[in-house]
Amino acid sequence: MKVSGKEVAEAICKKLEKEIKSKNLKPSLAIILAGDNPASRIYVKNKIKKALEIGIDAKLFKFSQNQFNQCLQTIKKLNADKKTHGIIVQYPVFDGWNFDNLILNIDPRKDVDGFSPESPFMGATALAVWEMLTAFAKKEGFSKTENFLKNKKIVVLGKGKTAGRPTGDLLKKKGINFSLIDSKTENPNEIIKNADVVISATGVKHMINGKNIRKGSFVIGVGMGKDEGKIYGDIDEEEIAKIAKLYCPTIGGIGPLTIACLLRNVVESCKHGTFR
Numbered sequence: 192m193k194v195s196g197k198e199v200a201e202a203i204c205k206k207l208e209k210e211i212k213s214k215n216l217k218p219s220l221a222i223i224l225a226g227d228n229p230a231s232r233i234y235v236k237n238k239i240k241k242a243l244e245i246g247i248d249a250k251l252f253k254f255s256q257n258q259f260n261q262c263l264q265t266i267k268k269l270n271a272d273k274k275t276h277g278i279i280v281q282y283p284v285f286d287g288w289n290f291d292n293l294i295l296n297i298d299p300r301k302d303v304d305g306f307s308p309e310s311p312f313m314g315a316t317a318l319a320v321w322e323m324l325t326a327f328a329k330k331e332g333f334s335k336t337e338n339f340l341k342n343k344k345i346v347v348l349g350k351g352k353t354a355g356r357p358t359g360d361l362l363k364k365k366g367i368n369f370s371l372i373d374s375k376t377e378n379p380n381e382i383i384k385n386a387d388v389v390i391s392a393t394g395v396k397h398m399i400n401g402k403n404i405r406k407g408s409f410v411i412g413v414g415m416g417k418d419e420g421k422i423y424g425d426i427d428e429e430e431i432a433k434i435a436k437l438y439c440p441t442i443g444g445i446g447p448l449t450i451a452c453l454l455r456n457v458v459e460s461c462k463h464g465t466f467r
Contacts, residue, residue, distance in 0.1 A: 193428075194326050194437050196319070196444035200451035203322070207451075207458050208245035218247045218461035220277040220303070220454075221269045223293075225254040225262055226284045229417040234446070235281055241450050247457055256285045263296055270298040277303035277457040282353050290352070303456040305357065312460070313364075314357030315453035320390055320411055321361060322448055323439045327409050330437060337365060343387035345369040348379075348399075348425070354392035354413045379403075391425035401430030410438040413445050 211218065220242055224235050235251065242249035254262045269275045278301045280293045294302065299309035306314070321336065328339035347362070349355030350373050362369050370386075372379045380403040383389055391399045392413035399410060412426035424441035431438050439445060 192437055193432065194323065194330065194439050194444075196323060196439050196446070196448040199322055199326050200447040203448075203451040203455060204241065204245050207247075207455060210458065211246040214462070216246075216458065216461050217274070218277070218457050219275050220247055220249045220279070220457045221252060221275050222249060223252045223254070223262060223265070223278070223280045225258070225288060225293075226281065228283055230415050230422065231281045231283070233422070234450075237446070238450050238453065241447075242454055242457075245454065247454055256287075259288055262293065266293065266296045270296075270301065275301065276460040277301055277453075279304045279453070301460060303453060303460055304353075305456070306352065312456045313361055314353070315456060316354045316392075316413060316445070316449045317357035317361040318452035318455075319445050319448035320358050320413065321365075322452065323411050323445060324388075326439075327437050337367070340367050340388065344385060345388040345390070346372055346382055346386040347390045347392065348372045348383075349392035349394075349414060351392060351394075358390060358392060358413070393425055395425060396423045397427040398425045399431065400427040401434055404431065404434055406434050407436045408434070410435045411445060412439065412441045415441045415446065 222235055222238060239249040239251060252265055269278050278297045282290060284290050294306045299307045302310035303312050304314060305312040325336045328336045331339055333339040347355060347359050347369050350371060359371060370382060372382060383403045384405050388409045389399060389404055390411045394414035394416045396418060404410060410426060410431055412424045414425035416423055422442060426440055428440050
């Protein structure tokens with residue numbers, strides 16, 4: 192059965208909108224786009240749209256391939272701007288650009304994507320995965336997500352900066368054991384087929400399908416890409432729907448939920464930041 196990430200995301204956003212109004216908050220998010228990834232442009236558009244809907248001021252700063260220094264200067268200005276509560280750099284950036292260098296130049300208190308080691312925030316994608324695991328737990332009759340995951344074989348596919356790695360870090364922080372599958376893992380399909388919970392963050396089209404998951408498993412698709420003008424996710428939803436007990440795709444699922452968790456971080460930064 193499909194679990195709607197969009198519904199979970201809307202519940203989070205409604206709470207945020209109510210809090211922003213009741214506390215007269217004026218949260219502001221700066222989004223830096225310095226890359227030519229088609230999926231990134233879609234995500235940025237959706238982030239801005241949802242932010243504005245709930246009362247968060249969202250500004251987009253676009254840069255071309257030869258404007259790395261200008262990008263750094265913009266980040267420094269945003270750090271000094273007391274009205275800016277969150278700064279994110281949409282990943283991936285242009286070839287030849289140093290993403291980590293950009294992140295390290297962001298004031299950690301404004302790093303609402305949680306990439307900096309000193310950031311007080313957990314990554315939005317990882318938080319979205321946890322929210323979905325919590326939704327699974329509730330449907331299975333568990334009051335605590337940790338109890339739902341206890342004694343289950345969990346696999347995380349991918350260890351990328353935005354999804355796989357932070358998801359793994361969050362699970363470790365929660366004391367949840369899991370197996371990591373990356374490009375060097377031997378016989379990955381055998382490991383996936385034995386898993387109770389599958390979290391796929393590879394960006395490989397239909398990486399998770401009817402041939403490599405077992406019946407009754409719980410599946411979360413995180414990775415996304417674009418091929419011949421069409422967006423695709425890690426999971427083959429048509430096949431997974433017949434086999435998994437509960438599942439959530441990236442598109443219309445973890446995507447909206449990631450945005451909701453990011454915006455929640457922005458509101459928290461606005462509430463607690465010393466730069467207000």
